[in-house]
Amino acid sequence: MQKPVQKPARARILDAAHVLMLTLGLARTTTKEIAKAADCSEAALYKSFSSKEELFIAVLDERLPKLGPLLSELTARPGEGDLEENLTEVARQAARFYAQTVPIAASLYADPRLKARHEAALREMGTGPYKPIQRLDAYLRAEQRAARIHADADTYAAASLLLGACTHRAFAYDSAAGGTAAPPLDEFAQGLARTLLSGIGSPG
CATH class of the missing domain: 1.10.357.10 (Tetracycline Repressor, domain 2)
Structure with missing residues (x-):
């Protein structure tokens, strides 16, 4: 049986950031936790987003x-x-x-x-x-x-x-x-x- 196709890393990161920011708040959410929830490394996260603030703005623009x-x-x-x-x-x-x-x-x-x-x-x-x-x-x-x-x-x-x-x-x-x-x-x-x-x- 084939494994389901995984979303691209950027989409997984945004999904994870959205959920964590809603449940923990922006201050307590770390890029390390976001990367873990998105099943990728922090290095991969920083390839798509230069900072947590940039990721926050992307969540506002693309997930809200x-x-x-x-x-x-x-x-x-x-x-x-x-x-x-x-x-x-x-x-x-x-x-x-x-x-x-x-x-x-x-x-x-x-x-x-x-x-x-x-x-x-x-x-x-x-x-x-x-x-x-x-x-x-x-x-x-x-x-x-x-x-x-x-x-x-x-x-x-x-x-x-x-x-x-x-x-x-x-x-x-x-x-x-x-x-x-x-x-x-x-x-x-x-x-x-x-x-x-x-x-x-x-x-x-």
């Missing part, structure tokens, strides 16, 4: 809900589709995205030196937690130019409010062991989009 691509797609076609539906989908994907990124990154806040080192590495790579806010701001500004958002609306503040609410959802509720469950995702996303648009949407 696709928030970045959604925002890029919407920004490329402002004025299309129903604006409330567009923002509802952004809120839905953002809530899913932060539901995974918050547990991964939370452990960094227990170690200020590790957090500072991680942030410095992300700055070197030209990325960081601010990127989704910038991308959503770019989309809202595009819709502003298409006259679907008030000309005087603060789009950066609006982007921060929407994504901040999605991030907070990951902190505020815990359905495990009988804890308080979060509101249904679709209901939450639609309510957030509708409320935001009541303040910044163009009446025309």
Whole structure:
């Protein structure tokens, strides 16, 4: 009987990193543990990824809900589709995205030196937690130019409010062991989009 074909090393490394970062947190996950879980050597891991930070960004881009691509797609076609539906989908994907990124990154806040080192590495790579806010701001500004958002609306503040609410959802509720469950995702996303648009949407 033939053995099942193994995934390429890079895919195995990303899968292992995703699982370990979710269960142990970013701070406690080591490249040695990731390599072991991926059934490869650390040397093989470093052939694909130069650092744990680069691997973390790859996990965000390739294993988590696709928030970045959604925002890029919407920004490329402002004025299309129903604006409330567009923002509802952004809120839905953002809530899913932060539901995974918050547990991964939370452990960094227990170690200020590790957090500072991680942030410095992300700055070197030209990325960081601010990127989704910038991308959503770019989309809202595009819709502003298409006259679907008030000309005087603060789009950066609006982007921060929407994504901040999605991030907070990951902190505020815990359905495990009988804890308080979060509101249904679709209901939450639609309510957030509708409320935001009541303040910044163009009446025309």
